[in-house]
Amino acid sequence: MSTLTLTPQAVASLTPEEFAREADDPRTVVVDLREADERVTSGSITRAVHVPRGLLEFRADATNAAHDPRLRPDARVLLYCSDGARSTLAAISLRTLGYTDVAQLHGGLTAWDKAHLPLVGRMPSPY
Secondary structure, three states: OOOOOOOHHHOEEEOHHHHHHHHOOOOOEEEEOOOHHHHHHHOEOOOOEEOOHHHHHHHHOOOOOOOOOOOOOOOOEEEEOOOOHHHHHHHHHHHHOOOOOEEEEOOHHHHHHHOOOOOEOOOOOOO
């Protein structure tokens, strides 16, 4: 039996512009791995499914009672977090679970924001 060994270097990373183009495809599943308070503060990418990083394996596994049917191994799955660290680890986890078409946002939402790409649900700054 062979073992799948993945490293962060094996994870496909997209620039914010590439991620935005792919996220527009209705067949693509965009997953926001951040915690709820991060989403309130920073907003999120349109159509993003909220799955906190700590719950991803439960939500992505079709045999688990907590499975989210929007997460399918046959779908293109794009992951993001605040800076890219959680999404890199999440991509490795999904690949281990049999997801074959996974990529993450290089630099996370920080890079997305610096590229002046749209966010929804962002709270206005009190300053």
